[in-house]
Amino acid sequence: MDSGRQGKARSARQGLIDWPGTLRGGRPQSREDLRFHLRSRSAHELWLVIVDASASTRRHRALSDAKGVLAQLFEDAYRQRARMALLTASGASPKWQVQGLKAAKTLAGWLEQLGAGGGTPLLAALAEAGEWLAVRRKRYPAEQQRLLVMTDGRLKDISGLPLLACAGLLVDIERGPIRLGRAKELAVGLQLEYRHIDDR
Numbered sequence: 334m335d336s337g338r339q340g341k342a343r344s345a346r347q348g349l350i351d352w353p354g355t356l357r358g359g360r361p362q363s364r365e366d367l368r369f370h371l372r373s374r375s376a377h378e379l380w381l382v383i384v385d386a387s388a389s390t391r392r393h394r395a396l397s398d399a400k401g402v403l404a405q406l407f408e409d410a411y412r413q414r415a416r417m418a419l420l421t422a423s424g425a426s427p428k429w430q431v432q433g434l435k436a437a438k439t440l441a442g443w444l445e446q447l448g449a450g451g452g453t454p455l456l457a458a459l460a461e462a463g464e465w466l467a468v469r470r471k472r473y474p475a476e477q478q479r480l481l482v483m484t485d486g487r488l489k490d491i492s493g494l495p496l497l498a499c500a501g502l503l504v505d506i507e508r509g510p511i512r513l514g515r516a517k518e519l520a521v522g523l524q525l526e527y528r529h530i531d532d533r
Contacts, residue, residue, distance in 0.1 A: 338344070348447070349518075350367055350368070350369055350409050350413070351368040351369060352380075352406060352409075352479070352481065352502070353479065353481075353500065353501060353502045353526060354368040355368045356368050356502055356504065357502070357528060359528060359532045360371065360402065360530060360531070360532065363465045364434075370450060373498070374519060377414075377415070377473075377476055377477070378413075378415045378416070378468070378476070378477045378478075378479060379415070379416045379417075379418060379433060379473075379476050379477070379478045380406070380410055380415050380417050380418070380436075380479050380481065381418040381419075381420070381466065381479070381480045381481070381499070381501075382403070382406070382417070382418070382419050382420070382480075382481045382482075382483070382485070382526075383420045383422060383455075383458050383459065383462055383480070383481070383482045383484075384399070384419070384420070384421050384422065384447070384483050385415060385422045385423070385453060385455050385483060385484035385485060385506075386413065386421050386422065386423035386447060386449045387422065387423050387449060387451060387452060387453035387455070387487070388423075388451060388452075389446055389449075389453070389484075389485055389487045389507060390449045390484075390485050391449040392485075392509055393508035393509045394506050394508070394520070395485055395506040395507065396447070396449045396506065397451070397484045398506065398530060399504070399506045399530065400444055401442055402530065403445055403483070404441060406424070406481070406513050407429070407436060407440040407441060407444065408441075410436035411436040411437065411461070412439075413434070413436075414435060415435075415436055416433050416434060416435055416436070416476075417431050417433075417434060417435070417436040417440070418431060418432050418433050418462075418465070419431040419440070419451070420458050420462055421447070421458075422453060422454050422455040422457070422458040422484075423449065423451050423453075423454070424451035424452065424454070425451065425452065425454065425529065426454050426457060426508055427454050427455075427457050427458035430443060433463070433469060438444065453487060453488055455484055455488060456488065456490075456491070456493070456494070459482075459494065459495050459523070460495045461515075461528060462480075462495075462497065463495035463496065463497045463498075466478060466480075466497060466498070466499055467498075476498075478499045479499070479500060479501055480499045480500070480501025480502070480525065481502055481503075481504065482501065482502070482504070482518055482519075482520075482523070482525065483503075483504045483505075483506055483530075484503065484505070484506065484519065485505065485506050485507035485508075485516060486505060486507055486513065486514070486515035486516025486517070486518070486519050487507065487513060487515065488515060491515060491518060491519050491522055494519075494522040494523055497523060497524075497525075501525045501526070502525055502526045502527075502528060503516060503519060503520035503523065503525045503527050503528070504528055504529075504530050505517065505520075505527065505529045505530060505531075506530045508510055508531070509510060516529075
């Protein structure tokens with residue numbers, strides 16, 4: 334009887350990582366900080382990641398540290414056979430890197446090359462993501478969609494936000510002595526949970 338219970342506990346510690354649940358507790362420092370889903374035969378998960386790589390994210394190692402979190406997320410997505418969608422917001426317009434494909438090790442190479450620059454087309458990225466999710470939801474109604482937005486929130490205006498209808502988390506990467514704090518407002522407007530990247 335005891336071994337059965339231990340086996341169940343072990344499987345829970347080795348199942349799919351619950352990233353929103355994990356990051357709600359702060360940035361994981363060790364394996365003990367990770368939260369897991371029990372492995373099941375449920376529908377596949379889609380992880381949609383929107384990365385703000387505008388010029389302002391170069392400050393105080395914001396994008397650099399965000400890349401560390403993303404590297405771990407990509408590795409786990411690959412191991413868990415989750416599908417990935419990746420949209421970057423920098424320059425003049427957002428750009429899709431991956432759209433609904435199984436996570437691949439090539440994402441690590443892309444991440445190494447990712448640099449910050451240009452404007453912040455984050456609102457355009459969010460609107461595009463909302464439309465894409467709606468279409469995909471019709472095509473794969475059983476798919477479990479999760480959203481992760483990484484941004485410093487440095488936008489002039491956050492009115493007219495799209496309704497994403499997707500559970501998720503916004504990770505605030507704004508750093509420095511003067512913080513505008515707009516990422517938290519953005520999370521509220523998008524109905525996403527909020528966490529600062531430095532929160533333990």
